Amino acid sequence: MKKTFSSLITGLIATFCLLSAQAGEIQVENFAGRQSVPQNPKRVVVLDFGALDSIRELGAKDSVIALAKGRIPEYLSEFAQDKYKNAGTLPEPDFEAINALEPDLIIASARQQKVLNRLKEIAPVFYIDNDFSDYYRSFAANVRALGQIFAKEDIARQKLAELDTLVEGLQAQTKGKNALVTLVNESRISAFGDNSRYALVYQKFGFTPIDPGLSASTHGNSIGFEYIAEKNPDYLLVIDRTAAITEKANNAQKVLDNALIKQTEAAKQNHIVYLNASNWYLAFGGLQSMKIMVDELQSAVKK
Template identity: 35%
Template sequence: MPDYLQEHLADDAFNAGTLFEADVIEIESQQPDLIVIGGRSSALYEDLSEIAPTVDLSLRGSYLENLERNATFLGEVLGAEEEAAAAVAEVTDGIEEARAATADAGTGLGLMVSGGELSALAPAGNGSDARGARGGLIYDAFGVEPVVEDIEAATHGEPVSFEFLLETNPDHLWVVDRDAATGEEGAQAASAVLDNEIVRKTTAYANDQIVYLDPTAWYIVFGGIETTQIMIDDVLQIAD
């Protein structure tokens, strides 16, 4: 449970397994009226549907459309339609504010750091899976202009070198520390990995425009109201 959602954890919450492997016996013993899954747990749909009606709220297409759809659905289920509508309106305004900030911010590159290695994040193409949609959020949802037209083609996939950062030289680097998100023990922090002579020559470093995004929000639990507000606040750092 992310720290910022701990206060919402019910006193009678139970361990339902992992995102990839549900504890079907324990879930069935709870006799749920509805099971909600999404993202990494969507592969469990068939097994869980045998226990109770199951709804898959995985990200498909436009982030904002998904957010509105899912919040509206949950508002109806919980009898909180007005609260859901108000929450969606608030984050919609926040996303628009963030997009206004990025519109004049020049180019950007989304970067994931893990195990001391770098991976470039690219805008999600048509028909992209959830993984691609997640990686493209900084561009697709928040309007950052990619530093090159086709990042995936330019990187020959995803892994990139420090020299790639200098060659493309984006105005902003938007960094997700994957090891921090997954709790990798003994991992080097992304800020330490990027603290080297090559990165110091980039425009983003020179202008103090390397933005470290909340790793839990951007990598693990993106898609909800509170998580989206954290993402908005991250992007609006460039407006401070």
């Protein structure tokens, strides 16, 4: 009888602990689907700069204990401090270091997609995912989900409303203007259309795509100087991947410094815009980085 009573008490305690743990979890939804995550985590490892950006904007940076420290964008430089531990790089997380930190939550994104199961063995994971065919909507869903996770839902709504107002102002300025988004990687050039990772330039920011026929591709469509000269966009928007991930500054400017590009209207009108490579390539998808992107384009169309 004593053994039965003892077993009953043990079972009740286990049930209580389980219910308590479940009570601390919430369901959030983004393009990746519904995810069960802990609410108000106190020890968070962040493997996505856009998420790190948004967490800071939501007023929850004190929960961050570690991040991927390779090539931190300038506007996130405060996270280079020693009090934030190094969790490896975006493509190669340091699993041993992350495990030793005993996080409550790990925030991951597409660059860690292949190692998600390994991360989930360490702690619950919130996976940031985006719909490139409707990027801005999926970005907003990620921000709202982070607002739920950190109990900052009102701030998330406010920040998104403020950003919507800025975007509307940009749309008024870009109306009737066409553009081509390009990414320069060493000497190679890729073009991105209105169904790509940079589709929001057309779909949300208001530029008309110079080539609606570009295929949907995460890595863009390979092009040459002749293509740019033939399409002759009003605005040539350039993301220098090489500058974003290496010490080679102004690589894209050197690549595009040739006679064919100089003949384009974009060159003649000073409308070749070299975008902030770190923000557009590494920190893509954060509240502040999105504002920086809008500001960059507003400055470009005012020229």
